[in-house]
Amino acid sequence: MTSPECSNNRNGNLLARRMTEQTDEEIAAKVQRGDTDIFGVLVGRYESKIMRYANKFLYAYQDREDAVQEVFIKAYQNIQSFRTHDRFSPWIYRIAHNTFLNVVRKQSREKVHLFSTDQLFALQIKDQSVEERHEQKQEREILDLCLDKLDVKYREVLVLYYFEEKDYEEIADILQIPKATVGVRLARGRKRMKTIYQSIQTV
Amino acid sequence: MSDETKKKIKDLSAKVLETIKSDNVTMHSRYYFMARSTLWTLGLILAFSVTLYIVSFIAFVFRGNGLLLLPALGGHGWFVLFMSLPWLLLVLVFGIFVVLQLLSMHFSFVYKRPLVHTILGSIFLLVVSGVLLAQTTIHERVYEMSVGRKLPFAGQFYAHALLDRDDSHVGLLTTFDKETASYVFERRDGGSFTVVVTEETRLPPFALEFNFPVLVLGEIENGVINALGIRPFAPNTVLLRREQPGEKRTPTPRPYRPTELDN
Numbered sequence: 001m002t003s004p005e006c007s008n009n010r011n012g013n014l015l016a017r018r019m020t021e022q023t024d025e026e027i028a029a030k031v032q033r034g035d036t037d038i039f040g041v042l043v044g045r046y047e048s049k050i051m052r053y054a055n056k057f058l059y060a061y062q063d064r065e066d067a068v069q070e071v072f073i074k075a076y077q078n079i080q081s082f083r084t085h086d087r088f089s090p091w092i093y094r095i096a097h098n099t100f101l102n103v104v105r106k107q108s109r110e111k112v113h114l115f116s117t118d119q120l121f122a123l124q125i126k127d128q129s130v131e132e133r134h135e136q137k138q139e140r141e142i143l144d145l146c147l148d149k150l151d152v153k154y155r156e157v158l159v160l161y162y163f164e165e166k167d168y169e170e171i172a173d174i175l176q177i178p179k180a181t182v183g184v185r186l187a188r189g190r191k192r193m194k195t196i197y198q199s200i201q202t203v
Numbered sequence: 204m205s206d207e208t209k210k211k212i213k214d215l216s217a218k219v220l221e222t223i224k225s226d227n228v229t230m231h232s233r234y235y236f237m238a239r240s241t242l243w244t245l246g247l248i249l250a251f252s253v254t255l256y257i258v259s260f261i262a263f264v265f266r267g268n269g270l271l272l273l274p275a276l277g278g279h280g281w282f283v284l285f286m287s288l289p290w291l292l293l294v295l296v297f298g299i300f301v302v303l304q305l306l307s308m309h310f311s312f313v314y315k316r317p318l319v320h321t322i323l324g325s326i327f328l329l330v331v332s333g334v335l336l337a338q339t340t341i342h343e344r345v346y347e348m349s350v351g352r353k354l355p356f357a358g359q360f361y362a363h364a365l366l367d368r369d370d371s372h373v374g375l376l377t378t379f380d381k382e383t384a385s386y387v388f389e390r391r392d393g394g395s396f397t398v399v400v401t402e403e404t405r406l407p408p409f410a411l412e413f414n415f416p417v418l419v420l421g422e423i424e425n426g427v428i429n430a431l432g433i434r435p436f437a438p439n440t441v442l443l444r445r446e447q448p449g450e451k452r453t454p455t456p457r458p459y460r461p462t463e464l465d466n
Binding site: 032036039040043044047051065068069072073076077078079080081172176177178179180181 | 215216218219220222223224228229230231232233235236308311314315316317318
């Protein structure tokens with residue numbers, strides 16, 4: 001005979017296993033239907049990712065933890081705007097991106113432009129080659145050294161690409177810019193990153 | 204991941220859930236987002252409609268004042284065209300167009316494309332539909348209402364639409380005097396002038412018809428216009444009568460047509 005305590009534990013484990021089997025979108029749909037507790041599963045899945053994104057994007061800022069907390073609270077408040085047939089990841093990253101930009105704006109240490117000319121004439125981009133992927137690890141290390149010296153518009157794209165390992169499509173969804181603009185900013189960002197790195201090396 | 208980071212994350216997760224459960228945070232309802240989305244769409248439609256109306260009004264001004272006939276009259280024609288452009292309306296259109304672009308960038312079918320495509324696409328759509336709208340009688344009817352003071356709003360907007368500069372005039376050539384090589388010209392505001400044609404006058408490559416709307420370029424001196432150029436309007440153009448300053452407005456003014464003068 002099993003004790004009620006033991007049965008509760010087993011039910012809890014079963015629930016946890018079922019949760020891990022469910023997709024983010026399915027869990028989000030449950031939160032939309034009023035299951036607040038289950039939102040904790042989404043927080044659990046994304047907190048380390050969003051924290052890492054904050055640590056890189058808001059490299060030189062103090063209030064990173066508060067900003068990350070704000071991201072999840074905003075996600076909960078706005079969960080009804082999430083369309084469950086879309087992917088959850090770009091949606092929450094979009095909220096994170098807007099929240100972090102607000103932190104940057106509030107502190108007025110860096111310029112954040114509403115509109116950039118590279119959104120105007122972005123051309124078609126080609127997919128990343130194998131060689132480029134090999135270079136990625138080395139570039140990530142360089143980027144880590146130059147984060148605080150890069151403009152916001154390049155930093156956001158580079159961080160999402162190198163540290164969050166998002167593809168062009170996802171980055172375009174998160175930043176709400178054309179996919180081609182992502183390619184342009186990545187190319188320009190890399191160039192600037194290398195120039196900054198060279199100047200650091202010479203010093 | 205270090206133990207310290209793991210602990211930080213655990214604390215953060217607990218904090219988030221605690222804040223959410225403490226009732227200080229409420230989830231916005233689905234209707235809130237539906238209302239917001241509807242307002243956004245309505246704003247976009249409104250901005251587009253206003254821009255379209257003004258673009259069509261500019262096309263009406265161009266048509267009514269014969270501005271597109273001016274480039275054929277040489278350098279002075281280009282100068283008069285530049286000076287006659289409705290600059291205030293163009294600035295207004297530009298302002299609303301920027302608002303339209305900002306509103307449209309909220310929608311994924313817009314932000315997923317290069318901005319230049321959206322801008323050129325909207326300009327094309329606005330110009331084509333604006334010109335088509337200007338071909339209808341909508342602005343003519345509103346203009347008539349404005350002259351008759353039946354328009355509760357935008358009266359001055361329309362009343363100032365059909366402007367004649369001192370060196371550019373719209374009206375009808377009624378008769379021709381061979382001896383003095385001059386026409387009798389009835390301007391659309393009711394004024395009558397003598398139009399002198401010289402060898403330097405830029406005339407169309409075909410004979411001018413009487414009682415047909417024309418644009419005459421040249422300054423007035425003692426009731427005489429030394430024409431630098433004359434160009435007829437397109438066939439079947441309805442010449443909208445322009446009121447004179449201080450004129451007592453008639454209750455039901457109508458555009459006057461060449462046939463009315465014949466009678």
